[in-house]
Amino acid sequence: MYDFVIIGAGIGGLVTAASLARSGQRVLLVERTGGVGGYARAFRRGPYTFDPAMSVFPQGHDHALPAALLEWLGVRDECRFVPLDSNYKAVFPGFEFETPFGLAEFTDVHCELFPEYAGPLREFFALCKRLHKEAHDLPPRVGLAGLDEAARRFPVLFRYAKATTADVLDEYFDDPVVKSAVSVLWPYLGSPPSRLDFVTFSTILNVYLEGCFYPEGGFQSLADAFHTALRKAGGEVVLGRTVTRILVEDGRAAGVELDDGEVVRAGTVVSNADATATFTELVGDEHLPSGFMKRLRRMTPSTSAAIVFMATGMDLPGAGAVHEVFRPLHLDHEETYRDVLAGRPGGMYGTVPTIASPSMAPEGQHLLTVHCTAPYDIGRPWADEVKVYEERVLDAFEPVFPGLRDSLVHLETATPRALERHTANRAGAAYGWANTPNQTGAKRSPHVTPLKGLLLAGHWTQPGTGSLRALVSGLHTAQLALLERDLGPIEFTHPDFPPAS
Numbered sequence: 001m002y003d004f005v006i007i008g009a010g011i012g013g014l015v016t017a018a019s020l021a022r023s024g025q026r027v028l029l030v031e032r033t034g035g036v037g038g039y040a041r042a043f044r045r046g047p048y049t050f051d052p053a054m055s056v057f058p059q060g061h062d063h064a065l066p067a068a069l070l071e072w073l074g075v076r077d078e079c080r081f082v083p084l085d086s087n088y089k090a091v092f093p094g095f096e097f098e099t100p101f102g103l104a105e106f107t108d109v110h111c112e113l114f115p116e117y118a119g120p121l122r123e124f125f126a127l128c129k130r131l132h133k134e135a136h137d138l139p140p141r142v143g144l145a146g147l148d149e150a151a152r153r154f155p156v157l158f159r160y161a162k163a164t165t166a167d168v169l170d171e172y173f174d175d176p177v178v179k180s181a182v183s184v185l186w187p188y189l190g191s192p193p194s195r196l197d198f199v200t201f202s203t204i205l206n207v208y209l210e211g212c213f214y215p216e217g218g219f220q221s222l223a224d225a226f227h228t229a230l231r232k233a234g235g236e237v238v239l240g241r242t243v244t245r246i247l248v249e250d251g252r253a254a255g256v257e258l259d260d261g262e263v264v265r266a267g268t269v270v271s272n273a274d275a276t277a278t279f280t281e282l283v284g285d286e287h288l289p290s291g292f293m294k295r296l297r298r299m300t301p302s303t304s305a306a307i308v309f310m311a312t313g314m315d316l317p318g319a320g321a322v323h324e325v326f327r328p329l330h331l332d333h334e335e336t337y338r339d340v341l342a343g344r345p346g347g348m349y350g351t352v353p354t355i356a357s358p359s360m361a362p363e364g365q366h367l368l369t370v371h372c373t374a375p376y377d378i379g380r381p382w383a384d385e386v387k388v389y390e391e392r393v394l395d396a397f398e399p400v401f402p403g404l405r406d407s408l409v410h411l412e413t414a415t416p417r418a419l420e421r422h423t424a425n426r427a428g429a430a431y432g433w434a435n436t437p438n439q440t441g442a443k444r445s446p447h448v449t450p451l452k453g454l455l456l457a458g459h460w461t462q463p464g465t466g467s468l469r470a471l472v473s474g475l476h477t478a479q480l481a482l483l484e485r486d487l488g489p490i491e492f493t494h495p496d497f498p499p500a501s
């Protein structure tokens, strides 16, 4: 009998498990694959180590929450965040620019690029900052009685709560090229401006502008650090076993059943797995309110990705590469998204992780990973399409790094099916629920579910998409899981994670 059983060893599951074990609880973590990390689980090809998905980690500073958490867990030295020199470069048809960190510097670059829009650009980025601050300061739970007061204190947040990024771009700019330059990072969130929640866009922009990092050796080192912390604190991990059912007794989650029929009893279950699978397959409709299941079935997963993994002997930094290079093939992101839906490469950015972490390839070589926003279903088998797709990605990046194609020493492509196999996220969803206004913030699945004793951690729950948010969700879930069992608040504190009241 365990106090807590955690389903899935993505970043969210690992942080929940490690935090609960550090709090003195008996914890079991069950992961269906042979290794920990989910989307952070690296793979090797000969001398190359590839990150399967992630490329950028915000908040890697010594004073920020992730470092403090690693410290509290006793594994601060296990993961080194390497600061990136440049925010991103964008190579559009006909023009390109590179952006620095720091909101003021970032704004200046855009103003120099489009001097006739300097006024609206300054106002737009100031709005994004204000929105980010209000979203950060908003208390996690605002009851009906507190709504008026909250609307007074957070006017910008309330005004734009239902806005898409395109709505606000239209409010500030009349030039489609300016709009596209400003919103070029949309592929980080998987939805084009016409669908992308504006609060999420503003938050990501501001958090990233505070500085971005890459974990030395890849994101696996972050996952491994949490795994080590879990084991150091006495937690147990079972790899290569799938949870097939969540036991429900007297209206409460009481443990899990594994693929070989073994039953593991626990006081509380935390799921880091796909949210729909958690409720429909592991729990079952009969244990959940019909209204809740109806809303769940109406929710939309994010897009997936097709990822081209390359190794090259080319001097990519010498050819102008920085860590992240966005490569829109159209001036209009909506046109790019039409390509995406039709199964053509779009929403693309190339990452060169070996600039920050040279040990991932032999000396004198670089890795280039091109992430493309992609749907799971393109109306024809991905397997038939993948070679043509790969060629198109190479065509897109050849002008950026002339000679790239001929310099390649390794080339392979993962489709949305591979992402689904890797993590069991529904339809290979890259970011949990799609980041649309009706599925973000308080409208994303809450940590606490209608089934007592079952909580969620990871990108399907709040605060949302990405490794940092999955990490934060893991902490919150650990906190809430302890409180639900009257086991007191978690001992970890940080200005961005105040003690529970």
Ligand SMILES: Cc1cc2nc3c(=O)[nH]c(=O)nc-3n(C[C@H](O)[C@H](O)[C@H](O)COP(=O)(O)OP(=O)(O)OC[C@H]3O[C@@H](n4cnc5c(N)ncnc54)[C@H](O)[C@@H]3O)c2cc1C
Pocket: 007, 008, 009, 010, 011, 012, 013, 030, 031, 032, 033, 036, 037, 038, 039, 040, 052, 053, 054, 055, 056, 057, 058, 241, 242, 243, 244, 272, 273, 274, 305, 307, 371, 419, 422, 423, 424, 425, 429, 430, 431, 432, 457, 458, 459, 460, 464, 465, 466, 467, 468, 470
């Ligand atoms: C192409 C791409 C690029 C991205 N780029 C970035 C980036 O640069 N920066 C960033 O911060 N984020 C990025 N993200 C998003 C980020 O990777 C995810 O949001 C985050 O890692 C999700 O973590 P998670 O905790 O929700 O778990 P996941 O990574 O989704 O892992 C879930 C785990 O649960 C396991 N599991 C599922 N079902 C079961 C079961 N029944 N039994 C046992 N185990 C089970 C799975 O095997 C898996 O290991 C990217 C994602 C993709 C796909």
